[in-house]
Amino acid sequence: MSDDLRRLFNRASIDFDTPAPDYRDVLQGGRRRLWTRRLGAVTFLVALLVGGGTLVTGLPWTNESTSGDSTQPAAQTTTQYVPDTRVASFAVRAIADAGLLDPKGTFNDYKGVEEATGGWQVNFDAFVCGSATCEPNSDGDTQLSVQVENGVLSIYDATGPLPDDATQRLLDFKEEPTPEGVDLQFPFLRISDSLDEGVSVIASPVWTGPIPARAALQVDCRLNILNEGGAVVFDRLLDEPLPQTEEQRAGTKYVWGLPESLRDEAAQASVVCQTTPS
Incomplete structure (x- = not known):
């Protein structure tokens, strides 16, 4: 037998002597490769979610169910000091403008100013006057609720024996609280x-x-x-x-x-x- 033929025979013997893989081993190897690919995919997905979550938390989230008004800045309330004497003169002029300071008709006699929630209450005794005398109004006395709104003195409530047109004139009367x-x-x-x-x-x-x-x-x-x-x-x-x-x-x-x-x-x-x- 020649040397070349002997080397070829020996190589074939080695290949044939190696046991053929059992089909179970083939299947098991396939499963291992499949699970390896699945594990790699899961690992990639977890890494993606973790990384993505980090990015998402940095985004400017908006809650669409929240009213747009809640995003507006809160209204700023400022307190402006106004002397009681200034409130009194304002209220008396408002009474006169409404036709309620007539010594021979409807007359409201000023009594004083009291501090109240959000402003002041100005009190008047109400009278019905004739040519010579005045009698207390049987329907009660007059109170004006005064406030400073948007930098202006105004009356936001008026109670007492007041005609409708006089009440409206009182509510419409305004002055800037400049010093007198x-x-x-x-x-x-x-x-x-x-x-x-x-x-x-x-x-x-x-x-x-x-x-x-x-x-x-x-x-x-x-x-x-x-x-x-x-x-x-x-x-x-x-x-x-x-x-x-x-x-x-x-x-x-x-x-x-x-x-x-x-x-x-x-x-x-x-x-x-x-x-x-x-």
Whole structure:
């Protein structure tokens, strides 16, 4: 036998002597490869989820069930200091503007200011007045609830014996809470002509200064009567006492008689006051 033939025979003997793999081993090996691939896939999926979760937690999540209003900044409430004297003069002017400060009609006598939730309550005694006398209103007294809203003094509630149109005028009345000087103002002022009293001026003032009014203050007021053209046809100095208690801050009723010669000429009245240190 040649050497080449012998080497070929020996190689074939080795191959044939090696036992053929059993089919169970083949199946088991296939299962091992299959489980290896599955395990690799699961490992990749877990790694993907873990990595993805880390990314997701960094995203800006939004809750669609939450109302859009909740994302708005909370309203800022500011408290503005306003002296009680300023609240009082505002309320008295509102009463006058609503036609409720008429000494010969519906009259509300100022009593004082109280602090209340969200603002102040201003109290008035309500009267029904005639040409000579006033009687308490049997339907009760008047209270105004005052607040500062958006930087403006306003009335958000009015109770008492008030006509509907007067109530609406009160609720519509507004002023900026700018400081006021020490002054005697006349929010109600009109000319009256009656057979009993003749021609006169009816007035009701409000004092914007301190209570009690200091003796060191000198208040000089002048009453002017104007004709239809706006010219002054009559004037006189007024000498009225200043208030010494809070209830006297407003609500005083004045009647100043005028010469009979002004009956056909008097069209308008005004009062100009000047406050100076005495």
